[in-house]
Amino acid sequence: MALARQYAECGYDPASYFERLAEIACRDNFTEMHSLKHFQAIVDEYYATRPEHRWLHLVAAAKSAAVIHVGREHRVYTQAKELLAA
Numbered sequence: 001m002a003l004a005r006q007y008a009e010c011g012y013d014p015a016s017y018f019e020r021l022a023e024i025a026c027r028d029n030f031t032e033m034h035s036l037k038h039f040q041a042i043v044d045e046y047y048a049t050r051p052e053h054r055w056l057h058l059v060a061a062a063k064s065a066a067v068i069h070v071g072r073e074h075r076v077y078t079q080a081k082e083l084l085a086a
Contacts, residue, residue, distance in 0.1 A: 004062040008055035017058060018043050024065040035068055 007017060025039040042064060046057035 001059045001062060004058040005055045008058045014046060014054070014058065018046075018061060021061050021065045024068055027068060035064065039064055 004017075008014070022036075022039060022043075025035045039061065042057050042061045046054050046061075049057060
């Protein structure tokens, strides 16, 4: 969480940060995309929040990504990824 705050305080691009964490959220096939919906709400709130408090949403995004159901089946994500690569 400290790294997320440091990322914000250093002024790095939030779009790149959110893009990488979105990849993790999209892997969630276990909760029927609940994680992706939650993640989208975090991103929306980030842009709606005053700049001095936006770092809180970067931290929330990192926490959300950390609790994705690791080890669960990700068939939809895997199949979509294979189809997009073809």
